[in-house]
Amino acid sequence: MRQWWGRYGVTTGLSIAVILGAWSFRESNGRIAYEIYSQVSQPFGIPEDRSRQLLDARTQELSAMLAEQKQENSRLQEAIDLAPDGAGEPIFAPVLGRSADHWWQQLTIGRGEVDGVEVGSIVTAPGGLIGRVISVSDTSSRVLLVSDSTSRVGIKVTRSRSTGVMRGLGDETTSIEFFDKLPDVKVGDTVVSSQFSYRFPSGMPIGKVTSVDLSASPAPRAVVTLFAPLDILEWVSIHGKPDIPPEPQESAESEVEILTDEDDE
């Protein structure tokens, strides 16, 4: 035993140390590496003109959201539709990198805890909603994009109020499954987040319907192309978490009730 220890002791100890180190790295979500990465690739300050461009884009986005709101208000029977959570100024963040593993659709952005980003913060880009923050370090954070196959967003069709759940397909498109057996949806319809979504505020523009398959099983499906050009994004804006996350279960039920009520009429 002593001989064995004399011969392999150092190797065993080193191996255990290496594995423990790797394990703690895993548990910290790669915090150190992302911190170094953000320090290495962070541009020096934010150029002013860029910010202004982004604010212009944001203004256009807000006016689109306002139009959406007006239509929403006109439908009094859906009074439970909440206004989008536009409180507070967004934080602009440069995109530093992409996902570290191609099975996931993520962004690495150059703002972190010090700038007030927290896990669950909503991320938008010119074009609308693109995802939410899933992990933060001091000066960088990771964003899970809506195009990831693990992303779920409750959506509705602006024109007809048909609701469903949107999932990513791993590229520029996403797929919606509708709650309704016969949803009123056609190619070209605009899709926004709905109050059913408890991770995202309602009414945020997402994309446009590009194909519809009403006979799909188990629920009618549609393919949506996202407004935001995820491939070429260089800057994104970060918003606070939605204020009141309703119970997902309850809202799902109430959603179904509303839909069946409509059907009866």
Place this chain on the structure above:
Amino acid sequence: MRWPKLSRYLTNASVTLASVLLCLLLLPARLPGMELLGVAPNWLLIWVVAWSVKRNLWQAALAGWTLGLLQDGMSEQIPSRALSLLVVGVLTALLKKQKYVQEDFISVALIVFAMSAIAETVVALQFSWYSWRGIAPFTFERLSEVWAYYQDVTLASALLSSMWAPALYYPLNYWWRQMYLLEMNSAS
């Protein structure tokens, strides 16, 4: 000039660690020429292959497992990459015993190509397992989606990784060989 043993070990360890750190930092980056269909080379896999080509089974397995944990830290923890990189390390270490695999760039590129296909298959199987059992609620919903995505990603990843493999393999292998020669010299 004799290089003291301890300081040589420490230098070797720091260079090795630095190369791993470099690979970790390259993972989220999408530099021009390093991207195909939004996919980047799998630097950690190249590192594991470079490490395992001339090492024994246990060293290869340890490296694979460790770097897999590191990759989990950089992305998502479910499904764990530790399994696929462990398989890659072990298979590469076993492979070297066969005489027909030469240690030139072409062979290394070919090994990386094959290993990255195997690694992606392992990950796809893990995803299939999760989606079949419905354990992790936030993964692919259907088996067909896993394999559709697998087809998209595997070829791009394998091609890019094998093309970039020499860039990492050559300097690392050169360094480790020099260290080995020094060790032999000081021992004799």
